[in-house]
Amino acid sequence: MNLTRLSIRASALLIVAATLTACGGDSDSDPKDMVSPSPDTSMSPEPEMSPEPSMSPEPSPSPSAMPTYNYTVTLTNVTANQPIAPAALILHNDSYYAWDLGAPASVALENLAESGSPAMLVEAAESAYDAKASEGVLMPGVSTSVELETNYSGDLYLTAAAMPVNTNDAFAGLNAMAIGHLDVGMQYSTLLRVYDAGTESNSETAATIPGPAGGGEGFNAERDDVDVVSIHTGVVTSADGLADSTLNESHRFQQGVLYLMVERTQ
Numbered sequence: 001m002n003l004t005r006l007s008i009r010a011s012a013l014l015i016v017a018a019t020l021t022a023c024g025g026d027s028d029s030d031p032k033d034m035v036s037p038s039p040d041t042s043m044s045p046e047p048e049m050s051p052e053p054s055m056s057p058e059p060s061p062s063p064s065a066m067p068t069y070n071y072t073v074t075l076t077n078v079t080a081n082q083p084i085a086p087a088a089l090i091l092h093n094d095s096y097y098a099w100d101l102g103a104p105a106s107v108a109l110e111n112l113a114e115s116g117s118p119a120m121l122v123e124a125a126e127s128a129y130d131a132k133a134s135e136g137v138l139m140p141g142v143s144t145s146v147e148l149e150t151n152y153s154g155d156l157y158l159t160a161a162a163m164p165v166n167t168n169d170a171f172a173g174l175n176a177m178a179i180g181h182l183d184v185g186m187q188y189s190t191l192l193r194v195y196d197a198g199t200e201s202n203s204e205t206a207a208t209i210p211g212p213a214g215g216g217e218g219f220n221a222e223r224d225d226v227d228v229v230s231i232h233t234g235v236v237t238s239a240d241g242l243a244d245s246t247l248n249e250s251h252r253f254q255q256g257v258l259y260l261m262v263e264r265t266q
């Protein structure tokens with residue numbers, strides 16, 4: 001083969017290649033030839049579903065500022081013949097006392113113990129969380145209930161007082177019993193002591209006994225007794241030789257007069 005012809009062919013090929021290369025470079029630089037890539041919609045990712053509007057969460061029960069404590073107090077007259085006047089029922093803290101043994105009764109307590117009305121004692125319990133009177137005179141063997149409630153969450157105490165009406169100034173009492181430890185559904189029951197308000201002599205005469213055994217006077221501001229609250233010594237009655245007594249053996253209450261049951265209901 002002729003070497004000269006071969007080198008001419010090679011040179012020609014090189015020239016052609018150089019020319020093609022030059023043309024390609026020009027077209028690349030011309031903006032008109034640039035094809036802006038059209039978005040390939042088929043390939044575009046599925047548009048993301050906008051998230052379902054999230055359910056607004058159930059409003060959580062707003063933490064009630066304070067829990068509620070509810071109590072049902074049930075009173076039962078356990079006497080043979082002592083109707084019991086409406087009771088004062090007081091839910092309170094440890095700074096309240098309706099009476100102190102050995103100390104004079106308040107006028108409010110004197111009123112309850114002599115007339116049977118709990119109104120003054122209920123009204124006077126200004127610091128109480130709740131204070132109510134039971135309804136009506138409670139006859140022997142009969143029960144009545146009262147609802148008490150408070151939002152106070154600390155220590156709670158219950159005070160109760162009610163007059164057996166065939167007496168001068170006796171009252172059945174529960175003095176600041178702690179009930180804050182009771183869980184819902186728990187109960188506590190007790191037979192109430194009978195106190196003497198010390199504000200009226202225990203003469204037992206008809207004129208001084210407001211109950212049906214006497215039909216006499218109720219409250220009297222005079223204090224013709226020892227003027228201190230004490231545990232009642234019981235009634236003497238005509239059956240035991242107190243000639244002027246309008247009472248008889250059926251009015252005795254050695255075992256107490258009022259049974260109290262308190263249940264926490266909430």
Ligand SMILES: [Ca+2]
Pocket residue numbers: 168169170196197198199200201202225
């Ligand atoms: Ca007395």
Ligand SMILES: [Ca+2]
Pocket residue numbers: 110114199200219220221222223224
């Ligand atoms: Ca009096």
